[in-house]
Amino acid sequence: MQKSHCEAISDGFLHCNCESIEQLLNLVRKYTKDFELNEAVELAVNECIHDNILSDFLRANKAEVISMSIFEYDKELEERKLRKAEYEAGVADGIKTATENIKREDALSLVDLGLSVEQIATALKIDLKTIQKWIEQNPQS
Secondary structure: OOOOHHHHHHHHHHOOOHHHHHHHHHHHHHHHOOOOHHHHHHHHHHHHHHOOOOHHHHHHHHHHHHHHHHHHHHHHHHHHHHHHHHHHHHHHHHHHHHHHHHHHHHHHHHHHOOOOHHHHHHHHOOOHHHHHHHHHHOOOO
8 A cells, every 4th residue: 555645754754863853843842932833833944954954854845844743733732732721620620629628627617516507508608408418428417
């Protein structure tokens, strides 16, 4: 089975020196701070060619490398955004859970002090049913 042009470029890229590829990626990262991604990738490729980093390979496959690099960099950026959003959601969920646990402990402590369920609900701004459920679930009640 014959490989597509993109697969052949990808295979060629895989046979390049890892350090050289890392240099290209570092240049892309550097340029994306000041330029749009398309321009950053092109600048990085041109600089690598000028500095004789993967120059033969990049000259022969410049357009394909640029388009593949943009696609991969966009994919990496989206994956980082997704991980960040998932992390933030996890933090928010952890804070919510911790807050609920603290309110539960406070409610049970107030029960032990003899406050009524109504007084506790008012003080902690929690509905009566939730406090009653916590009392029923508490093994020390």
